[in-house]
Amino acid sequence: MAVTTRRLDDIDRRILRVLQEQGRIQNNELAERVGLSPSPCLRRVRMLEESGVIERYVALLDASKIGMGLTVFARVWLTDQRAETVEHFTEEVERLPQIVECHLMAGDCDFLLRVVAADLDAYRRFQVDHLTRIEAVRSVKTEIPMQRIKLTSELPL
Incomplete structure (x- = not known):
């Protein structure tokens, strides 16, 4: 995948808005919704894909309907912040499918994780x-959300 920076115009933004809402939309319908004919619309989508603006297409699942109804946020502190320690931790996190997001943090903790599970016991x-068996994990503090107010993958355009 090419990693080029490209300036988005209004038509690109319209295309991206529609694709964020309906990733499986047919090109003819997309073209109609953004005010283009099908061929130029398809060319623009391909350019957005090739430039890396569109990373990939996915199906968004309802976690509760597949037995992963609990989401928690875990703050992780490591024993140190050496590059090797951080790299080891991130490699281990990549192997754990229950961790659906991992962020290296500036501030109090070293990492913030979003973890899904069937329930609190799981x-x-x-x-x-x-998690606590990963070498160099000093401490884990878990935050349990009471209610999800907003969850979106759509970026403002």
């Missing part, structure tokens, strides 16, 4: 059996 087992 998360606790995951924390004990996997």
Whole structure:
């Protein structure tokens, strides 16, 4: 995938807005919605894909309907912040599918993780059996959300 920087015009932004809402929309319908004929619309979508603006297409799943109804946020502190320690931790995180987001933080903790699990017991087992066993993990503090107010993958354009 090419990693080029490209300036987005109004038509690109319209295309991206529609694709964020309906990733499986047919090109003819997309072209109609953004005010282009099908061929130029398809060329623009291909350019957005090739430039890396569109990373990939995915299906968004309802976690509760596949038995992963609990989401927690885990703040992780490492024993040190040496490059090797951070790299080891991130490699281990990549291997754990329950961790759906991982952010290296500036501030109080070293990492912030979003973790999904079937329920609180399943998360606790995951924390004990996997997360805290990663070498150099000093401490984990778990935050349990009471209610999800907003969850979106759409970026403002």
